[in-house]
Structures are given as structure tokens and as C-alpha cells.
Amino acid sequence: MIEVHNISKSYGSVQALKELSFKVEEGQLYGLIGPDGAGKTTLFRILTTLLLADSGEATMDGLDVKKNYKKIRKMVGYMPERFSLYMDLTVEENLNFFATVFQTTVEENYHLIHDIYQMLEPFKKRKAGDLSGGMKQKLALSCALIHKPRILLLDEPTTGVDPVSRKEFWEMLKKLQQSGLTTLVSTPFLDEAELCDEVALVQNGQILKVDSPHNIAMAYPHRLWQVKSGANYKTLKILKEFDHKISAFAFGNVVHLATNSEVSEEMIEVHLKQNGVEHIQIKPIQAGIEDVFMDLMQ
Amino acid sequence: MRPILFIMPVMQLVVLSYSADFTVTNINIYVEDHDHSSMSQALTQKIAMSDYFNLIEVGNSYDEAYQMVEKNKVDVILTIPQNFSKNMHSAQPTEISIFADAINGTKAGISLNYLQNIIAQFSLEEIEKTGIQMQIPGIETNKRDWYNPDLNYKFFMVPGILVLLVTIIALFLSGMNIVREKEIGTIEQLNVTPIRKYQFIIGKLLPFLIIGMIEFTIGLIIALFWFKVPFEGNFFLIYGFTILYLILILGMGMFISTITSSQQQALFLAWFFMVIFILMSGLFTPIESMPIWAQNFTLFNPIRYYVEVIRLVMLKGSGISNILMHVSAVAGSAILINVMAMISYKKTA
Numbered sequence: 001m002i003e004v005h006n007i008s009k010s011y012g013s014v015q016a017l018k019e020l021s022f023k024v025e026e027g028q029l030y031g032l033i034g035p036d037g038a039g040k041t042t043l044f045r046i047l048t049t050l051l052l053a054d055s056g057e058a059t060m061d062g063l064d065v066k067k068n069y070k071k072i073r074k075m076v077g078y079m080p081e082r083f084s085l086y087m088d089l090t091v092e093e094n095l096n097f098f099a100t101v102f103q104t105t106v107e108e109n110y111h112l113i114h115d116i117y118q119m120l121e122p123f124k125k126r127k128a129g130d131l132s133g134g135m136k137q138k139l140a141l142s143c144a145l146i147h148k149p150r151i152l153l154l155d156e157p158t159t160g161v162d163p164v165s166r167k168e169f170w171e172m173l174k175k176l177q178q179s180g181l182t183t184l185v186s187t188p189f190l191d192e193a194e195l196c197d198e199v200a201l202v203q204n205g206q207i208l209k210v211d212s213p214h215n216i217a218m219a220y221p222h223r224l225w226q227v228k229s230g231a232n233y234k235t236l237k238i239l240k241e242f243d244h245k246i247s248a249f250a251f252g253n254v255v256h257l258a259t260n261s262e263v264s265e266e267m268i269e270v271h272l273k274q275n276g277v278e279h280i281q282i283k284p285i286q287a288g289i290e291d292v293f294m295d296l297m298q
Numbered sequence: 299m300r301p302i303l304f305i306m307p308v309m310q311l312v313v314l315s316y317s318a319d320f321t322v323t324n325i326n327i328y329v330e331d332h333d334h335s336s337m338s339q340a341l342t343q344k345i346a347m348s349d350y351f352n353l354i355e356v357g358n359s360y361d362e363a364y365q366m367v368e369k370n371k372v373d374v375i376l377t378i379p380q381n382f383s384k385n386m387h388s389a390q391p392t393e394i395s396i397f398a399d400a401i402n403g404t405k406a407g408i409s410l411n412y413l414q415n416i417i418a419q420f421s422l423e424e425i426e427k428t429g430i431q432m433q434i435p436g437i438e439t440n441k442r443d444w445y446n447p448d449l450n451y452k453f454f455m456v457p458g459i460l461v462l463l464v465t466i467i468a469l470f471l472s473g474m475n476i477v478r479e480k481e482i483g484t485i486e487q488l489n490v491t492p493i494r495k496y497q498f499i500i501g502k503l504l505p506f507l508i509i510g511m512i513e514f515t516i517g518l519i520i521a522l523f524w525f526k527v528p529f530e531g532n533f534f535l536i537y538g539f540t541i542l543y544l545i546l547i548l549g550m551g552m553f554i555s556t557i558t559s560s561q562q563q564a565l566f567l568a569w570f571f572m573v574i575f576i577l578m579s580g581l582f583t584p585i586e587s588m589p590i591w592a593q594n595f596t597l598f599n600p601i602r603y604y605v606e607v608i609r610l611v612m613l614k615g616s617g618i619s620n621i622l623m624h625v626s627a628v629a630g631s632a633i634l635i636n637v638m639a640m641i642s643y644k645k646t647a
Contacts, residue, residue, distance in 0.1 A: 078490045082482075085484070087482065101488065102492065
């Protein structure tokens with residue numbers, strides 16, 4: 001369980017966190033979603049007792065991050081944004097090292113990392129620096145889990161990792177969750193947010209919204225259309241001039257257009273055709289986390 | 299990387315010990331002989347025969363000689379005046395001029411010294427030969443060099459260079475270490491572990507202490523068996539002092555490492571201290587000839603203490619009672635700097 005209450009932190013004149021509050025329940029997989037510079041890493045550093053907040057309180061399993069930092073360090077697994085592995089040690093040596101500094105052994109907690117480590121086993125004599133990004137990520141996760149933490153903090157674990165490894169990684173997190181581990185994970189990828197139990201959308205050190213991914217998507221206040229045509233950029237430009245639009249964003253090779261509820265498919269089509277766009281496909285769609293986030297960021 | 303750690307210091311020790319030679323040889327001399335007598339030729343001959351001088355030319359033009367100094371072909375000009383032999387025979391005072399190229403002041407001074415010695419000896423011999431009585435009773439100087447009777451500069455330099463190597467290895471290894479972990483980010487992971495500060499510092503110190511001692515032992519073996527430097531003192535004393543000294547230097551490196559945030563900064567700081575400490579250590583220039591403020595400054599220079607101790611113990615056979623001041627200075631600073639390193643290392647971001 002993680003409780004954060006009115007946490008603020010400034011670096012000089014830059015306010016990284018502004019009275020941030022949220023709560024992660026025991027055994028939850030909780031996502032912090034936000035762009036770079038939102039303050040996610042600062043929050044992680046405060047929770048891992050590396051940094052002191054200017055004001056506010058935070059507890060991990062009831063332990064205060066200021067007063068009980070020694071106890072917290074024993075029960076938290078932390079994976080920083082840059083995988084902090086010793087690149088000149090082998091896979092095996094890295095794992096043994098981190099087990100030793102937590103006064104435990106690899107054998108004692110092998111069951112926790114069994115699934116993940118199995119994939120690394122063939123490379124256990126290889127130096128960590130020679131591993132691929134996805135392998136490094138798995139090793140870093142193993143190292144963060146080797147002392148049987150009660151809470152796992154993952155700071156952008158999937159940044160710089162290929163899509164297949166990303167998917168595998170989230171499957172592993174889901175599996176770990178079944179063992180009762182409380183996990184707080186930050187990510188800039190909105191598609192990953194849908195895999196969390198609950199997400200907090202963070203921007204500029206503030207939480208914009210907290211809810212389950214499903215509820216967040218459901219609570220989207222506008223009508224959303226997907227507009228597809230041969231000329232995506234032109235379509236986007238023309239839709240931005242549409243009288244009834246609330247927002248228009250490019251999503252891959254389509255445009256998501258948000259309007260009020262009075263707008264119909266025909267109205268959009270007419271507007272586009274008047275401006276010379278051909279081969280138009282328009283359909284109403286259900287909003288995703290990404291749409292909500294874009295809407296909130298405006 | 300590992301071979302470099304051991305091969306480089308060995309190479310440095312050998313190469314530096316042969317090259318850091320304070321004896322001046324190969325002094326190029328031009329003899330401007332206006333006398334053309336057998337006596338002036340005998341003097342010229344005597345100079346040419348010595349180990350220190352290369353006779354470049356015998357001529358009678360100062361301009362020509364000066365040109366050669368300009369072109370860097372000649373270091374010293376010796377001018378023998380016209381009536382040199384005549385004056386000598388008639389026991390008249392006579393004057394010989396020496397001009398030296400003093401761009402390298404040390405070399406010029408030493409050259410003049412050599413030359414004066416040769417001339418003085420020459421005149422004594424001539425006086426004896428010709429039977430001319432000296433007016434002033436001569437004072438005979440009896441010279442004896444203690445602890446290094448052959449004045450073998452290597453006995454003096456090799457232990458000093460050994461100090462340098464041990465210091466460089468220890469300071470740079472430890473100075474680069476923590477800051478490197480900061481750069482690659484592993485320090486963040488370590489900081490969230492329950493590991494204690496003192497455990498961390500000791501964990502960082504110990505491997506380098508062992509490497510430093512191995513390095514020192516290799517260097518000592520080369521000094522004793524290759525350069526045949528005598529060892530008069532107690533092995534335990536020198537090893538004990540080396541351990542103490544290494545703890546001090548490693549603590550310094552650790553401190554540099556904790557207060558910097560990149561290897562570049564750490565390297566720059568380490569070099570800054572290194573250069574000052576080496577030049578003011580008494581290794582190359584005697585501390586006694588420094589200005590008073592500089593002499594006082596060397597009291598804070600760990601390399602100075604180690605250079606003195608290693609020379610005292612190895613060459614002179616000094617015991618613990620002779621180096622108590624050094625031991626207490628190094629021990630005191632070792633404690634201070636390590637405490638400072640421990641305080642400035644924070645397990646926070």
C-alpha cells in the first residue's frame with residue numbers, strides 16, 4: 001500500500017511536484033501516466049527515500065518515507081529509469097551482487113524470479129553490457145525482485161525496449177501481481193495504461209485524473225469520430241477548421257475528431273468534401289486513455 | 299584493463315628511474331685558446347678527458363664561439379688568455395673566463411662547478427710540477443657521502459618514483475570509482491539498498507588497498523633486485539606506513555569522487571592535487587630550498603611524508619621513533635579525510 005498526501009518538491013524555481021496525492025491499494029498494479037518532465041521520476045525518488053519532499057507526507061505499507069527510510073529500503077524493489085546494472089559483471093554476478101547487498105541469496109528467493117530468469121538462463125555467463133535492451137530490462141527486474149520486496153517501483157521500465165519485450169514485460173508484471181505484490185509503474189506509453197488496475201494521469205507535477213482505465217475512457221465527455229482518408233495531414237488541417245470541433249488529433253494514419261453530441265457523420269463529410277477531401281471513411285468510436293489524456297492536457 | 303594496471307607502473311618505474319638523472323653529462327664546450335702554449339693545451343686535454351665534457355672545438359674567436367652557443371651547439375665557452383702559461387710560470391695571478399648558456403640554470407651551475415674543479419686541480423698539479431710555492435696554506439676538504447657513498451642518484455630516485463606510482467594508482471582508481479557509479483546510474487540502485495555508509499566506503503577502499511599493496515610490492519622488488527637499492531630499515535615498518543598512506547590517498551580519492559558528478563570533474567581535481575603534491579614533495583627539488591610559505595605548505599602534503607619516510611627507512615634504516623612525526627601526520631589526515639568522505643557521501647539523490 002502506498003499513500004501519498006500533498007507532496008510538493010521544487011528544484012530551484014521549477015516546481016516538479018505540486019501537492020500531489022494518490023493512494024495505491026495492496027496488491028494493485030498502479031500506473032502513473034504522463035509525458036516526460038511530468039515529475040514521475042521525482043516522485044519515485046521521494047518514495048524510494050532518495051529524495052526528501054519539501055512538504056507533504058508519503059507512506060509505504062504504513063511506513064513514513066522520512067522517518068522509516070531504513071525499513072523501507074529493505075522492503076522496496078526499485079528499478080530506475082536507466083537500468084542500473086553493472087555492465088562489466090555477468091548476468092549471474094549482477095544477480096548475486098544485489099542479493100548479497102540485501103543480505104539474502106539468489107537460492108532463497110529464486111521462486112520469485114523463476115519465470116523471468118528462465119529467459120535469461122542461457123546468457124547467464126554473458127556480461128550485462130552485452131545484453132539486448134529487453135534482456136537488460138528482464139535482468140534489472142530480477143535484480144529488483146531478488147530480495148522479495150513487498151512493493152515494486154518501476155520508473156519507465158519499457159522505455160527503449162522493443163514492442164515484443166514490452167508486451168512480455170507487462171505479462172510478467174501481471175503475473176507478479178498475482179503473488180500479492182503492490183506495483184507502481186510509470187510510463188509515457190498510453191497503451192500500457194490500459195493494462196493497469198488504476199491509473200493516475202500526471203502532468204506538470206499535478207494529477208489530472210485518477211480512475212480505472214475503463215472508467216477513465218468511459219468518462220470521456222465528447223463524441224468521438226475516427227476519420228480516415230487518403231490525405232491524413234490535409235484532413236487534419238481541414239478538420240481543425242471545422243466549426244463544431246472540440247479537438248482534432250492525428251492518431252497514426254487516422255484523425256480522431258471530438259465534437260459535441262449534435263454533430264452527425266454527414267456534417268463532417270460535407271465539411272470535408274467542400275474542402276476537397278476524397279475517399280472519406282467516418283465512424284463513431286469509443287474513447288481510449290490516449291483521447292482522455294489529450295483532452296485533459298488541453 | 300587488468301594488465302595495464304600492473305604493467306604500466308612497472309614500465310614507469312623502470313623508465314623514469316633511468317631518465318630522472320640529476321648528474322649532468324655531455325656538456326658541450328668550446329675552448330677559446332689565445333695562449334697556444336703546451337700548458338693551455340694540457341688544460342684543454344684535461345677537460346676533454348673528463349667524463350662530463352665534450353670538446354666541440356678549440357679556436358681563438360669569441361664571435362665564433364658565441365655563434366655556436368646561439369645555435370645550441372655549445373653550452374660553455376672557456377677563454378684562456380694570451381699570457382696564461384707565462385703568468386703561471388712566473389707565479390703571477392692569471393684569469394680564465396668561463397661563459398655558460400644559462401637557459402637551463404641547473405645545468406649551467408653544475409657545468410661551472412665541474413669546470414672550476416678541473417681548473418683548480420690543474421693549477422695544483424702545475425704548481426707541484428713547477429715547484430712554485432703557494433703563498434696561502436691550502437685547505438684540504440675531506441668529503442664523504444653518507445648513506446649513499448657512491449652518490450648513486452638511483453638510490454635516491456627509485457624509492458621516490460615508487461611513491462609516485464603507488465599514489466597515482468590509488469588516487470585515480472578510487473577517485474574515478476564512485477563517480478563512475480554515479481554516471482552509469484548504479485549508485486541509485488545501491489542507495490536504496492539497506493547497505494550502510496561505512497560498509498560501502500570500506501567495500502570501496504579494500505580492493506584498492508590490496509591492489510596498491512601488490513603494486514608497491516612489485517615496485518619494491520624491482521627497486522631491490524633490479525636497481526639494487528639498499529634496504530637498511532624494517533620491512534614491517536615500511537609496509538605498515540604504506541598501508542596507512544594508502545588509506546589516506548584512497549580516502550582523498552573517495553572524497554573527490556563523492557563531491558564530483560562526472561569522471562571528467564574527478565579527473566581534473568585529482569590531477570590538480572597530484573601535480574601540486576608531486577612538485578612540492580621534495581622528490582625532485584629539496585624542500586629546504588623552497589620559500590618559507592611553500593615549506594609550510596608541504597606540511598599538508600601527504601606525498602612529502604611518504605617520500606621522506608621511504609628514503610629514511612630504506613636508505614638510512616630509520617626506526618619508528620625517527621618517523622613518529624610522519625606517522626602521526628599521515629594517520630591524522632587519513633582519519634580526517636575518510637570521515638569527510640563518509641559525511642559527504644549521501645545515500646540520497
